[in-house]
Amino acid sequence: MNTSPTATGPSDVTDTGSLRDRMLGFVRERWDFVALVALAVAPLVVPALGGALGGQVTMLFIYCILALGLNVMVGYTGLVHLGIAAFFGIGAYLFAILTVPMYPFQMRFVTAAAVSALVTAGVGLTLGAPTLRLRGDYLAIVTLGFGEVVKVTLRNLEQITGGMKGLNPVPPPGAGLKIGGTDLGLAFAIDPRWFYYLALLTLAGVVVAMRRLENSRLGRAWVAVREDELAAEAMGVSATRVKLSAFAMSSAVAGLAGCLYAASLSTTADPNAYDFNRSIMVLCAVILGGLGSIPGTLLGVALLVGFDTVLAPWADSAIQQWNINPSGSSLLSFSGWRLAIFGLALILVMRYRPEGLVPSRRMAAELHEAH
Amino acid sequence: MVFFLQQCLIGLTNGALVAMVALGYTMVYGIIRLINFAHGDLIMLGACLALTLVSVLGMAAWTGTATWLGVALLVLLCGLFCGGLNVAVDRLVYRPLRNAPKLAPLVSAIGVSFIFMNLGLFWLGPADRSFPELLPATNLLAGEGLQFTAKDLLVIVVVVPLMIALSVLVKTTRLGKAMRAVSQDPTAAALVGIDVDRVIAATFFVGGFLGGAASVIYGLYINTIGFQMGFQNGLYAFTAAVLGGIGSIPGAVVGGLVIGLVRALSSAYVGERWAGAIVFAILIVILVFRPEGLLGRGTKEKV
Amino acid sequence: MKAWTWAAWLVVGMAFAAGCRPADPTLVKIVSSLPRTGSAKQQSDTIVRGIRMAIEEAGGQVGPFRVEYLDLDDSTAAAGQWTSEAEAANARRALQDPDVMAYIGTFNSGxxxxxxxxxxxxDLLMVSPANTAVGLTKPGLGAPGEPEVYRPTGRFNYTRVVxxxxxxxxxxxDWAKKRGVKTVYILDDNEVYGKGIADLFDxxxxxxxxxxxxxxxxxxxAQEFKSLMASVKAAAPDLVYFGGTTQTKGGQLAKDMASAGIAALLMVPDGCREQVFIDSAGAANLEGRCFVTFGGLPPEKLTGKGQAFVERYRKKYGEVPEAYAVYGxxxxxxxxxxxxxxxxKERRAITDRALAIRDFDGALGRWGFxxxxxxxxxxxxxxxxxDGKFEFEEILDAAEEAAAP
Incomplete structure (x- = not known):
């Protein structure tokens, strides 16, 4: 649309300079491809990914998918959404209902995931339709309230959702499928690398889909509505339909992430796993990374969620192993300071990169125009 | 009937407390369009200070007038503390972001809330702490089975005058006029000679002061404080502010009272386990029919 | 985009740092997975102390092996309580580390x-010091499919000492009946443990x-339960039972019950049997009317080895241990x-040996699995x-109760 001269387009770096520059240029331009290859090769060379770390990184991928879903609402369409975790949860519970032994459905992984993503999109539409009139922060509070309602309902409808016990066991993908004599489901349950690849593949698929959406007619309509709803309407874009489609898309992707979440944990976990904290965490990741920017969203999740689920436990046990803190004082343990470090990081990034770590080209260009 | 009245009484008292917290949200939102996520945790820190003061001064042993004067002192000190803290946070964190994208200060506010929580964790420790019962638990309504104690009275006695004072401040004083001007158009306000940053700082101070006062009332009324209390506190208060029409002072009060009442009555007639969900379900329904909140004014579209 | 590559390198580097530890033939690791952040920290602190004392008293040595202890956290700062993800990560981590021979945990049944x-x-041995939900082990008492769903290999590896x-x-x-209680009002915290026990009581x-x-x-x-207590007051029960823990607002409930002017007795399970519960409820609100049950014996009733443990604990930490310390x-x-x-260092053999314990003479007395x-x-x-303390009231024995008419 409007590439300002300050923005660095991919064409600026190719075809110039030495081999080193060319390689850097390639990495910069095709970061996605490079990252995908690196992540695909990683489990083969890093033994730790076959263990706990593999599970943690799989979680990161799942949160990346969730954040990309939220990005459709918040980043592209500019609707603040404070209840994405509810859709994450609905996806997870639907998937569990369609697969666990206590229900008669017991669908295959792919079918169940598709059905739950679709139904989650339907739920998104149902919430979206009556609340489209609401502006900005009023819509935000509706999504927040919806999140709370969903959480309490999941907890209280014990006959359906298992209450605080959650629904388990969610069978791994391919349970019962024999490949060369071994059960594929058992392979999934034993080696986290199977889920690692499944989540990576899904993430790659979602990234590709988001790329295409970004530049499609619908993607541009989302941005148009974000920038100026009235002007967009005047140009013949139906804001209602555009916003509803953002709601549906966002919910569907979040629901898909929920399916993977339930499958990889082999349980839906309890409803508290889908509370406001989770929504806020994902929202922070999207904003921190850069609204509307796919690499930004991925980076935001890697940093924020990675900090809490990978780095913090690692640092805590490192402190224990080096025996820095024999008395067990919370002032000397990493987890004692986790919240403050986290908060400070959010503040500092917003202070020095208010448009996010990797702002989308469109956003960056606008900001430079405006000031 | 007595049961119903009792529940209404509880609901209104709880609601008044929610309203007081909601005022802090609505003031700040009104002036810089920021949902101040750290407000609930600011109140938590206020409550920490109140608890420390109570134990240092040995207030649990005070009686009669001394207690009431002590409570007034607590309200003042904690109000000043929270107000000052709020101003400091505005200066350090939000002011540099005045021209940043709309959601940047929101994330910073979440960051501030995490830092506050960590401070509270060091101050109070991980477990909930008991806040001593300073006020007599005698029933002020004799007979009839209705219960209304000094604690309940305190909430009303503090909240109502503060609310009136706030309305007067915003409606009639010079500062209030400046606040309204900045809220409508900061650039135009600056052009007519209003020091916008000072007015915003003043708003943060007033909001923080109310929060500090609320934290003392909270401690005396609920009698338990903990480092995680800010979250639920903030959630209801923020909801109340939006329900009433965010930015509107009477709106925040009405929103708070409605939430208190709905929560109490749904706990009584539907079940405690559904009370939280019903509050938010009603919020959604109200907003669907009144998109600007109960007392909010519709904003005109700029073309 | 540079930042992105940096992050990728960081992740890869950490992966190597974590993955390149070879097994040490002279070392055995014991890990525990307990909520170390957030509101349950106080309880888990005492359990961890109990674990450390056991290892210290063994001289940090078991058979030919040096013992190393790793205190894992199954809660996260963001959640403030245990999370499924952190627990799953801890379990995977323990499983992956070839030196880990026992997993002490968890605290929460969920x-x-x-x-x-x-x-x-x-086949890693898991010994829980605090899980009490029935479905984890007992066939027919939990949800359909429990406990087999927790044993994908069909073999046993889980035990609990509580x-x-x-x-x-x-x-x-039974105790309430004996005490002459005719009517009860039951509350629970909607958690696996609290609701489970309240349903059984019901x-x-x-x-x-x-x-x-x-x-x-x-x-x-929730912050307060004033409306709920108004409803309880209107029902006028002899006894209020709360299935839950201090962390799930046991103290606040007791406090609001007292301020609503309810005269009924209050009964709570072992999740509330810690000093913090009394502190958070306010001793005056519980005085003489709050009864706490506890599976097994409380610290002050322990004899022999148990008494000796309590003594050593008091010397070391200057306070009487909470009830769960001895279980750790x-x-x-x-x-x-x-x-x-x-x-x-053979996990299956160790697990089988532990499961085969039929007569264990330990701090809790003589018992077995x-x-x-x-x-x-x-x-x-x-x-x-x-007087702001738990005071022993009575010991009930399930075998005797069953024999009595």
Whole structure:
């Protein structure tokens, strides 16, 4: 649309300079491809990914998918959404209902995931339709309230959702499928690398889909509505339909992430796993990374969620192993300071990169125009 | 009937407390369009200070007038503390972001809330702490089975005058006029000679002061404080502010009272386990029919 | 985009740092997975102390091996309590580390549901000092499919040294009946543990002919329960039972009950049997009317080795241990004994050895594991709160209760 001269387009770096520059240029331009290859090769060379770390990184991928879903609402369409975790949860519970032994459905992984993503999109539409009139922060509070309602309902409808016990066991993908004599489901349950690849593949698929959406007619309509709803309407874009489609898309992707979440944990976990904290965490990741920017969203999740689920436990046990803190004082343990470090990081990034770590080209260009 | 009245009484008292917290949200939102996520945790820190003061001064042993004067002192000190803290946070964190994208200060506010929580964790420790019962638990309504104690009275006695004072401040004083001007158009306000940053700082101070006062009332009324209390506190208060029409002072009060009442009555007639969900379900329904909140004014579209 | 590549390198680097530890033939690791951040920290602190004491008393040595202890956290800062993800990560981590021979945990029954199936895959011995939900081990008492769903290999690897709720819930009701209680109002915190025990209590009350006036669940995140207590007051029960823990607002509930002017007795399970509960409820609000049940014996009633443990703990930390400290200690002793007897780093053998313990003479007295990996201990202690302390009231024995008409 409007590439300002300050923005660095991919064409600026190719075809110039030495081999080193060319390689850097390639990495910069095709970061996605490079990252995908690196992540695909990683489990083969890093033994730790076959263990706990593999599970943690799989979680990161799942949160990346969730954040990309939220990005459709918040980043592209500019609707603040404070209840994405509810859709994450609905996806997870639907998937569990369609697969666990206590229900008669017991669908295959792919079918169940598709059905739950679709139904989650339907739920998104149902919430979206009556609340489209609401502006900005009023819509935000509706999504927040919806999140709370969903959480309490999941907890209280014990006959359906298992209450605080959650629904388990969610069978791994391919349970019962024999490949060369071994059960594929058992392979999934034993080696986290199977889920690692499944989540990576899904993430790659979602990234590709988001790329295409970004530049499609619908993607541009989302941005148009974000920038100026009235002007967009005047140009013949139906804001209602555009916003509803953002709601549906966002919910569907979040629901898909929920399916993977339930499958990889082999349980839906309890409803508290889908509370406001989770929504806020994902929202922070999207904003921190850069609204509307796919690499930004991925980076935001890697940093924020990675900090809490990978780095913090690692640092805590490192402190224990080096025996820095024999008395067990919370002032000397990493987890004692986790919240403050986290908060400070959010503040500092917003202070020095208010448009996010990797702002989308469109956003960056606008900001430079405006000031 | 007595049961119903009792529940209404509880609901209104709880609601008044929610309203007081909601005022802090609505003031700040009104002036810089920021949902101040750290407000609930600011109140938590206020409550920490109140608890420390109570134990240092040995207030649990005070009686009669001394207690009431002590409570007034607590309200003042904690109000000043929270107000000052709020101003400091505005200066350090939000002011540099005045021209940043709309959601940047929101994330910073979440960051501030995490830092506050960590401070509270060091101050109070991980477990909930008991806040001593300073006020007599005698029933002020004799007979009839209705219960209304000094604690309940305190909430009303503090909240109502503060609310009136706030309305007067915003409606009639010079500062209030400046606040309204900045809220409508900061650039135009600056052009007519209003020091916008000072007015915003003043708003943060007033909001923080109310929060500090609320934290003392909270401690005396609920009698338990903990480092995680800010979250639920903030959630209801923020909801109340939006329900009433965010930015509107009477709106925040009405929103708070409605939430208190709905929560109490749904706990009584539907079940405690559904009370939280019903509050938010009603919020959604109200907003669907009144998109600007109960007392909010519709904003005109700029073309 | 540079930042992105940096982050990728960081992740890869950490992966290498974590993955490149070879097994050490002279070392055995014991890990625990407990909520170390957030509101349950106080409880888990005492358990960790118990674990450390057991290892120290063994001289940091078991058979030919040096013992290393790793204190893992199954809660996260963001959640403020245990999370499925952190628990799953801990379990995977323990499974992956070839030196880990025993897993002490979990604290919350809900967390055990996550880690049990994972650890089961590697036959790693799991000894819980605090899980009491019945479905974890007892066939037919939990949800359909429990407990087999936690054993994907079909083999057993889970044990617990604390009696399950099928002892505590019903026996509490028996005690209430004996005390002459005619009507109860039951509340629970809607958690796996709290609701489980409240449901068992509820069921037994109906069998015994105690009238249940109401049964409601609270939201553990709510701040006050004044409206709820107004409803309880209107129902005027003899006894209020709360299935829950200090962390799920046991203290606030007691406080609001007192300020609503309810004269009924209050009964709470072992999740509230810690000094913090009395502190958070306010001693005056509980005085003489709050009864706490506890599976097994409380610290002050322990004899022999148990008494000696309490003494050593008091010397070391300057306070009487909370009720769960001794369970952390006992769980570790069980694991150490199994490792010592096997004398080799073979997980399956160690697990089988522990499961085969039928007569263990430890700090909790003489007990053993039954075929499900549950303790054979069948005593329940009722304490009452007096002068801001738990005071022993009565010991109930399930075997005797069953024999009595």
């Amino acid at each position: 967390a055990a549901k996550v880690s049990m199936p994972i650890l089961n895959l590697g 009696p399950a709720d099928d002892l505590q819930g019903p026996l509490s009701a 069921e037994r009350c109906r069998e015994l002919g105690i009238e249940v006036l109401g049964h409601d669940s609270i939201d553990a995140k 200690y006992e769980a570790t002793c069980v694991a150490l004994q199994a490792i010592r007897e096997v004398g080799a 039954d075929a499900n990996g549950d303790t054979t201990m069948q005593t329940l202690t009722v304490s009452v709160v007096k």
